[in-house]
Amino acid sequence: MSDPILIPRPEGLYCPQGDFFIDPSRPVARALITHGHADHARAGHGAVLATRQTLEIMAIRYGADFAGQRQAYEAPLRLGEVTVSFHPAGHVLGSAQIAVEAGGQRIVASGDYARVSNPSCAPFEPVPCDIFISEATFALPVFRHPDPAQEMEKLLASMRAAPERPHLIGAYALGKAQRVIMLAREAGYDAPIYIHGALQRLCDYHIEQGVPLGELRPATMDKAEAGGLREALVIAPPSAFASPWVQRFADPVIGFASGWMQIRARARQRGVELPLVISDHVDWEDLTRTVTEIDPAELWITHGREEALMRWAELEGRRARPLHLVGYEEEPE
Amino acid sequence: MRDFARLLERLAFTPGRNAKLDALADYLRHAPDPERGYALAALTGELDLGRAQPAVLRAMVGERVDPELFALSYDYVGDLAETIALIWPGDGEPGALDLPHVVETLQDTPKIRTGPVIADWLDRLAPSERYALLKLATGGLRVGVSARLARMALARLGGPSLEEIEEIWHGLAPPYRALFDWIEGGEKPERAGLAPFRPVMLSTPIDREGLDALDPAEFAAEWKWDGIRVQAVAEGGERRLYSRTGEDISGAFPDIVAHMGFEGALDGELLVRRGDQVAPFGDLQKRLGRKSPGKALLASHPAALRLYDVLLWEDEDLRALPFDTRRERLEAAVADLNPERFDVSEVLPFGAWDDLAALRAAPPQVVIEGVMLKRRDTPYMAGRPKGPWFKWKRDPRLIDAVVLYAQRGHGKRSGFYSDFTFGVWEDEALVPVGKAYSGFTDEELRRLDRFVRNHTVDRFGPVRALSPALVVEVAFEGLNRSTRHKSGVAMRFPRISRIRWDKPAAEADRIETLREMLDGGED
Structure with a gap:
């Protein structure tokens, strides 16, 4: 293969012919951002190109001046000597894969992506390419995420079985929290859902963007009021569980919505009583199926469990290489 | 197998003893015979199913999954049965097998044939049931259910009392049909064995x-x-x-x-x-x-x-x-x-x-x-x-110790730093001598929690190391010599009797005070 159009650098994936980075972990002159999770979308770049929703999410998180210039992606465009296009990734609201093309070669940086249905964003679009860059967050054959509706049923059953205990569910502020709320609504739970203050603006933004979340109430009540909460569903970011905020609830059931919850030891380490395997990443089967479907000439692997995916590629007779990019957290946010 | 698998999950993740009892009683009330009897025996370790060896399980999975992918997965998950349950190809069908069939077949299968039998079942079961099956077949359920806890759950079913159940317990055999009949209003089972236990009188x-x-x-x-x-x-x-x-x-x-x-x-x-x-x-x-x-x-x-x-x-x-x-x-x-x-x-x-x-x-x-x-x-x-x-x-022994580490509690103490490791002075350093988590009022819990958050100097996973600034009066029943503890002593039933907000850490007790309690033959 001729000189690749993207090369891994310490700051992230760099495109020399277009002079930009994709999801850089340090401030750079020009960045293309796949989605709004903090380890992919950082503040302080000179110019940012991303989907309109990702730009708006970054503005909510970092303030309107998070970058010198902002450009919302609308249609394929030329940047230097390359053509860039954005395609749905099915991960969170606004998430995109970024395709970069030059001289008849196309690379797709998929960022984080998922194949299960997620009503807050357009489904993942397989883009034919020569090089497919894939995350490897859940790239071990033990990760086979169950149907999220079934996990939601587990939560609702627990609420029925222990109606006197409020259920506090940990969920990341962007994407997962709204996903849990939507799953509850789809399962017919129509009572008000309480949300931690840190989720308010992103939930409001989802509603603005036409994602129905039903009636939400702030879980910022004082101890007397919270102590009286019995049959209630409360969503909060994981960090809240280590803060005094959680103390206001009487004898809560602590749950956590994450793909990691499939591993018992992970759940127990966190002191989780109700693990909910709800993920916004591809599991092993979706990941390997996606690569097979796209059938790139080469597979590049970024953050996560590279070794297992490398081994799979070897068994399948696929060319693959790990990128060893730094700065992407195992657990986003 | 589905209900049993669910029960195992609830027991594994439920921290409190009372909640475990609820889960058990709930299951025993609803599961049919003989399933519940076998489940009870499996949980209390009274079911001998021949113990499938790890080597047999590894060989089994080696035929279905690439060994290198398996090794990477096992390394990550850390538990053999869990890794196999998750990695086994296919989705199976929930409820495809019932527990009595599995138990009775394992009991009748010569050890040398268990590998293929288990492999066939794994093909048919859903992942959480596979986990239950593998734990059952390897004899390592370990979900914190003692025979005593199981009997307490039985006593919650509204029939005979705990004492009555304990009196006939020895001499009963899985799947305990006579016991469940009795609990549901039937005849009290005849005492089968000689020299049974009689419930004791307590003070x-x-x-x-x-x-x-x-x-x-x-x-x-x-x-x-x-x-x-x-x-x-x-x-x-x-x-x-x-x-x-x-x-x-x-x-x-x-x-x-x-x-x-x-x-x-x-x-x-x-x-x-x-x-x-x-x-x-x-x-x-x-x-x-x-x-x-x-x-x-x-x-x-x-x-x-x-x-x-x-x-x-x-x-x-x-x-x-x-x-x-x-x-x-x-x-x-x-x-x-x-x-x-x-x-x-x-x-x-x-x-x-x-x-x-x-x-x-x-x-x-x-x-x-x-x-x-x-x-x-x-x-x-x-x-x-x-x-x-x-x-x-007799009145408990008392020492003043310095709080060294804190961990968050469970259940009603969720979110509060309420589990403490404390130590006493040995030369110029503090050496840990025990751990305690009871004896606080709500007000004290809040104040302690604030203290921990403001005095954290390091973190190890869920544990926070604290600067030595808080003295607590620890009451305990006795001291044992211990080779496992760095201090050489282990306290019996330690609890924090008073928080000495007023006392400087330098004035806490020294290890010599504890050693004298040992050497003085006081214990």
Whole structure:
């Protein structure tokens, strides 16, 4: 293969012919951002190109001046000597894969992506390419995420079985929290859902963007009021569980919505009583199926469990290489 | 298998004992026979299914999954059964197999054939059920359910009480159909085995003020020995030694069992005794830790029973007789037993409560942890009736220690830093000596929590290391020598009795104070 159009650098994936980075972990002159999770979308770049929703999410998180210039992606465009296009990734609201093309070669940086249905964003679009860059967050054959509706049923059953205990569910502020709320609504739970203050603006933004979340109430009540909460569903970011905020609830059931919850030891380490395997990443089967479907000439692997995916590629007779990019957290946010 | 798999999950993630009991009772109420009986036996370790070896399981999975991918996965998950359950190809079908079929087939399958049988089942089961199956087949459920907890759950089903269940428990076999029939209103099962356990009579705590409401003339007093309460039963050639919760510990005490040449059931304290000298609890612990003790240990740590009561003697049930009468029968009975292994607990002479207080303040041996009071006119009653028996324990030992580490609590203490490791001074450093998590008011919990957040100097996973700035008064029942603890001592039943917000860390106790409690033979 001729000189690749993207090369891994310490700051992230760099495109020399277009002079930009994709999801850089340090401030750079020009960045293309796949989605709004903090380890992919950082503040302080000179110019940012991303989907309109990702730009708006970054503005909510970092303030309107998070970058010198902002450009919302609308249609394929030329940047230097390359053509860039954005395609749905099915991960969170606004998430995109970024395709970069030059001289008849196309690379797709998929960022984080998922194949299960997620009503807050357009489904993942397989883009034919020569090089497919894939995350490897859940790239071990033990990760086979169950149907999220079934996990939601587990939560609702627990609420029925222990109606006197409020259920506090940990969920990341962007994407997962709204996903849990939507799953509850789809399962017919129509009572008000309480949300931690840190989720308010992103939930409001989802509603603005036409994602129905039903009636939400702030879980910022004082101890007397919270102590009286019995049959209630409360969503909060994981960090809240280590803060005094959680103390206001009487004898809560602590749950956590994450793909990691499939591993018992992970759940127990966190002191989780109700693990909910709800993920916004591809599991092993979706990941390997996606690569097979796209059938790139080469597979590049970024953050996560590279070794297992490398081994799979070897068994399948696929060319693959790990990128060893730094700065992407195992657990986003 | 589906309901059993769900139960295992609930038990694994539920931190509290009460919630575990709820989960168990809920399952036992709804699951059919014989499934619930097998589940009960599996949870309490009373189901022997031949134990599939890890090597067999690895070979099995090696035929379906690339060994390198398996190794990477196992490395990540850390549990063999869980890794196999998750990695096994196919989705199976929930509820495809029932538990009794699995148990009965495993019981009937020669060990050499278990591999293929299990592989076939794994193909048919959903992942969480695969996990339950593999845990069952390898005999390693480990979800924190003791036989005692299981019996407590059975007693919650609204039928017979815990004491009634414990009385017939030994002699029952899985899947316990007769037991469940009885719980649901059927006939009480005949006691199947000889020398069964009889539920013991327990006491309630009392203090000096509480005694003023009682008439000393109505009570007999004895020393409260610091061993473990046991019941020695010999019937028709069968000899058994039970702990007070009905666990059979005969195997660990052949020196006692060899001398149980009587017909009856005796209640007493198991001690290590050398001549007249009763050894510290730590010596007994050494014996308790060995399921089959060697000759050397039997010689260096001889066990003996100090008898408190007699329940049955030569085919006569004495439990309905008053204490004084039983006591006479006990003294007559012991006369024929080997005095190296059996003696009778002394009845203490006293007139007024203050006389007893004086005795309690200066016990003749350090292995005494207070006095027992027993109403002379009451029968031997199962359980912990309030009124006939009291324990008046000696005052706890106290030290001032510095809080070193904190961890968040569970259940009602969720989110509060409420589990503390504390230490005392050794030269210029603090050495950890124990851990405690009880004894706080809500207000104290909040203040402690704030303290922890403001004084954290390091984090190790969920544990926070603190700057040495808070002194707590720790109360405990005794000290054991310990080779596992850096300090060389281990506290029994430590709890935080007072928070010394006022006291500087430098003024906390030193390790020498604790060592003197050991060396002084005080324990």
